[in-house]
Amino acid sequence: MTIALFILAAVSPCAAPTLCPSRQELVEALRAQVDDRISAYYKNRSSDDDLVMVMAKKFMGVSDMVCGDALSPGSRSMNCKYTVRYRSDIAYEVATLSWQDGKWVITETHDVWRKRR
Numbered sequence: 001m002t003i004a005l006f007i008l009a010a011v012s013p014c015a016a017p018t019l020c021p022s023r024q025e026l027v028e029a030l031r032a033q034v035d036d037r038i039s040a041y042y043k044n045r046s047s048d049d050d051l052v053m054v055m056a057k058k059f060m061g062v063s064d065m066v067c068g069d070a071l072s073p074g075s076r077s078m079n080c081k082y083t084v085r086y087r088s089d090i091a092y093e094v095a096t097l098s099w100q101d102g103k104w105v106i107t108e109t110h111d112v113w114r115k116r117r
Contacts, residue, residue, distance in 0.1 A: 014078075
């Protein structure tokens with residue numbers, strides 16, 4: 001029984017895999033978050049600004065993903081922690097993910113950035 005739980009923990013980022021995002025769904029939520037931030041920037045800038053170019057950092061991968069229990073009974077909203085690797089940086093993030101309109105959405109995030117060695 002203990003071995004089965006260990007294998008389940010190694011394969012899935014949470015105790016109930018049907019209630020939390022997969023690694024691919026987390027990556028899609030991260031991409032959508034970047035797109036939303038860029039769109040919001042362009043919408044909020046004044047028309048007087050000179051030419052502005054925004055480049056998002058491409059992330060190389062996501063690892064160490066672990067999600068907690070649902071934030072409230074019956075909801076598909078939870079906190080997850082994960083590490084995002086970029087070419088020259090690493091971001092350690094804790095985010096609240098919610099199931100909205102058939103996909104996982106990052107509604108809040110806290111991160112700490114470090115340079116890669």
